Amino acid sequence: MKYYVMTLFPEMIEQGMNTSILGRAIESGIIELEIKNIRDYTLNKHGKVDDYPYGGGAGMVMEAEPVYRCYEAICSETGEIPPVVYLTPQGRVFEQQMAETFAKQDILVFLCGHYEGIDERVLEEIVTYYVSIGDYVLTGGELPAMVMMDAIARLVPGVLNNEDSAQTESFSDGLLEYPQYTRPSEILGRKVPEVLLSGHHTNIQKWRQEMSIQRTKENRPDLYDKWLDFCEKKRYNEV
Numbered sequence: 001m002k003y004y005v006m007t008l009f010p011e012m013i014e015q016g017m018n019t020s021i022l023g024r025a026i027e028s029g030i031i032e033l034e035i036k037n038i039r040d041y042t043l044n045k046h047g048k049v050d051d052y053p054y055g056g057g058a059g060m061v062m063e064a065e066p067v068y069r070c071y072e073a074i075c076s077e078t079g080e081i082p083p084v085v086y087l088t089p090q091g092r093v094f095e096q097q098m099a100e101t102f103a104k105q106d107i108l109v110f111l112c113g114h115y116e117g118i119d120e121r122v123l124e125e126i127v128t129y130y131v132s133i134g135d136y137v138l139t140g141g142e143l144p145a146m147v148m149m150d151a152i153a154r155l156v157p158g159v160l161n162n163e164d165s166a167q168t169e170s171f172s173d174g175l176l177e178y179p180q181y182t183r184p185s186e187i188l189g190r191k192v193p194e195v196l197l198s199g200h201h202t203n204i205q206k207w208r209q210e211m212s213i214q215r216t217k218e219n220r221p222d223l224y225d226k227w228l229d230f231c232e233k234k235r236y237n238e239v
């Protein structure tokens with residue numbers, strides 16, 4: 001899988017992506033990352049990428065031309081017209097199921113905006129998906145792009161060492177994850193739940209499932225209701 005990122009702040013993506021599990025996936029070639037500095041695609045000699053908004057108002061708007069030329073360069077390079085994800089609070093809110101769909105793509109282009117956004121005309125021309133990462137406002141699309149790349153990359157075979165750890169985690173079955181413990185068996189006056197030391201595999205699974213349900217019910221009633229619905233449908237063979 002190959003990610004392209006179009007941005008005015010390439011160092012931000014470089015720094016964020018070159019460490020940890022993602023860094024290793026890039027190093028080993030499972031994931032390819034190419035960062036394009038939109039500023040390199042301006043035609044004026046000052047590298048100006050933004051201008052005042054038509055109609056007035058606060059802030060600056062990123063110009064269409066450098067963004068378009070940057071995308072054209074990516075198209076020439078790949079010999080394709082790859083899908084473009086534009087990171088914007090106006091987009092559809094990113095969730096696990098979208099990560100699963102995106103993980104099947106060979107190439108994804110992330111377009112990061114700044115200032116008061118990007119000239120609408122180039123968005124209409126090149127954007128495939130408008131995506132937000134939640135209901136709060138950030139200064140730019142770089143962090144959201146990295147959030148998405150992280151969530152997607154860990155679903156690509158070979159990126160995680162443990163083959164099934166992507167499967168059993170939060171959200172894959174619609175529930176939050178159960179609590180985890182490691183040695184010592186007692187610390188800070190707190191003991192590891194007895195059942196986990198019992199070696200009784202069925203009881204351990206049952207306990208974990210119960211904890212998942214309890215956590216979801218308490219912390220995310222919205223997810224819990226969805227999960228209940230899903231269980232009911234499964235009971236009547238509708239899923």
Ligand code: 6GU
Binds near residue numbers: 088089138144
């Ligand atoms: Cl994708 N961009 C910005 N600027 N702010 C956000 C966001 C994206 N998602 C949530 N807040």
